[in-house]
Structure formats: C-alpha cells, structure tokens
Amino acid sequence: LAAYVDRVGSALAAKNGDALAQLLGLTAGCATVELRSMSVEQVGHVCQSKLSRFDADHEASEKAGDEVHDSLRSAEQHLKKGFAMAANGRVPAEHNKQMGTLFIVNQLFKIYFKLNMIHLCRNLIRAVEGPAFPPFERFNKSDKVTYQYYVGRISMFEDQYQKAETCLDYAWKHCHRGKLRNKRMILQFLVPVKLLLGVMPSPKLVADYALEEYTGLTDAIRDGNLRLFTEYLSKYQDKFIQQGVYLLIEKLRLLVLRNLFKKVYLIQQSHQLHLEDFQVALRFATGGDMDMDEIECILTNLIFKGYIKGYMSHTKKILVVSKAQPFPLIVDVSS
Structure with a gap:
C-alpha cells in the first residue's frame, strides 16, 4: 500500500491526470489484494502517515523556495549598490570601474528573470542607453552578447519584434562559435521572432541545432496548413511553454x-x-x-x-x- 500511495503522490506531483485516474479507480490491480487483507484502521493509518510525509515535503519545498527568493533579493540589493558605485565615473582613472557595469547589469537581468520581475529590467536598459554610460563597443564581447540576448527577450515580451530581432541577431552573430549551447538558447527565441517577421529558418540550421520542433511549424506556415500547425503546437506545447515562447508561437496561427x-x-x-x-x-x-x-x-x-x-x-x-x-x-x- 505504501508503494501505491507513493505512486499516487508521484502522479499528483507530475500532474498526470490519466495515471491518477487509473490509480484512484484501483484499475491498475496494484492495490486490490493489499487493501482486502488490511483492516480499515490499518489502511487509514498507512494513508495518514504517507500523507503527513507529503505535507512535510510540501512545506519543506515552500520553505526552500522562500529561502531562494530571499537570497535573490539580497543579491539584487548588493548588485544595485555595486552598479551605482561602478557607474560613478567621478573617480581617478586607476579606480574607475565603469567597464564592469555591463556585467553587473547582466547579473541583475538574470535575477529579475528568475524572480519574474522583468519590468524592472527597463530601468537598467535606460541606464545603459543613457548618455552617461560608457560606449557600448568598449565592453567585453561576452558581456555585450549576454546583454543583447536579454534585451532581445525583453523586447519580445513587449511585442517589439523588430528590436527583438536586432538584439537576438547580434547575440547570435557575435556568440563564440564553440558555445553551441548558448547559440541554441539564442535560437530558441530568434527563430520564432523571425518566423513572425516572415523569415523562415533553413533546414540546415534546424538540423545543426536540433530545433526539430520548428520543422513542422515552418512547413505549416509556408503551406497554410492549419491542421499541421495545430498538431505541432499541441505536440511541443510543454516545450514552448517551458521556453517562454508559446504565446509567440500561437501568434503565428x-x-x-x-x-x-x-x-x-x-x-x-x-x-x-x-x-x-x-x-x-x-x-x-x-x-x-x-x-x-x-x-x-x-x-x-x-x-x-x-x-x-x-x-x-x-x-x-x-x-x-x-x-x-x-x-x-x-x-x-x-x-
């Protein structure tokens, strides 16, 4: 019975409705014999002990989540102080830290994305684009690529697709050719943005970076095949939601x-x-x-x-x- 309750808990955690319905309906044949051989009091005792453990796990998970949130907010405050100090150009040249400001901005971007507080990124973008900020071309290439990647994603969420394409295209072209994982992460947002702007990815690009989810979508758009589009959207729905591009893909309809x-x-x-x-x-x-x-x-x-x-x-x-x-x-x- 303990194993059975474990499976019920796993199905609940995975939000697997079919498996949960089967288990609760006792159609899997895994618990019938054990249940018949136990008294009502024994069944209640085992279920109560297992459910108590689930409650404890849930509380521990929530506590851990709160601790992570607090740590991120603390890191944000320290980074904002560091940014203010580094951005202050009224110090001797040997103590000038302005060239580290873009790195700090990128770290703040990452924190705001994790905290789901993307609207706060706009203040940082205004600072970078302001006249007091050092010229963009003077910064380290990796910092520039990371900055353009995040600004492209932010612009995409704000429906500024032309700017999103420009920023993500910059990140894609200037990303180190050996950083395949990073280049694929950029393409996960650049490809749907370009699709919305009428630019189809080449089959070679899709194959080289394992973007098989876009093969059927590009065919569906090109041919006006609504059924194929719906099938691929349903097939890769979870993946698109995880990547944060589902609503953008839906606009391709x-x-x-x-x-x-x-x-x-x-x-x-x-x-x-x-x-x-x-x-x-x-x-x-x-x-x-x-x-x-x-x-x-x-x-x-x-x-x-x-x-x-x-x-x-x-x-x-x-x-x-x-x-x-x-x-x-x-x-x-x-x-």
Missing part, C-alpha cells in the same frame, strides 16, 4: 490563416471573394465548421495588421481585395 486564404484567392482568381469560400477552406483545413462571425473576425485582424489589402462587406458577405498585391509579403508588412 494568423500567418497560417493568411497563407490559407491566399490559396483561396489564387484558386478563385477574383478580387471579390465570397466568405463562404473561406468557410469551405477552413472546413477542409480543420475538419470542423467555423461560423461566419469568426471568419469575419479573422479577416478583420488580417486586414488591420496589413496581411491583406482590401475591405469586407458584412451585408454581402464578400471580401474585396486590392488589385495591386492583395497579399503583401510578410517581411514587407513587418518592416
């Missing part, structure tokens, strides 16, 4: 829809497209029906973002697209 609707335009060869044609295309792509209001909402978003040039007639259920490049290149729209 609009590009898939844009390319799907472009196929409808190419088939019809008309500048007046009936919304029913888009409904048929979506039914074929997803295997389910989408109501007209939702289709109109999608088209409105595509027009608003500039992915489609045209206007929509709600009463006639018609999309009228421009005769001159009705579906602009995604790269041109993003720029």
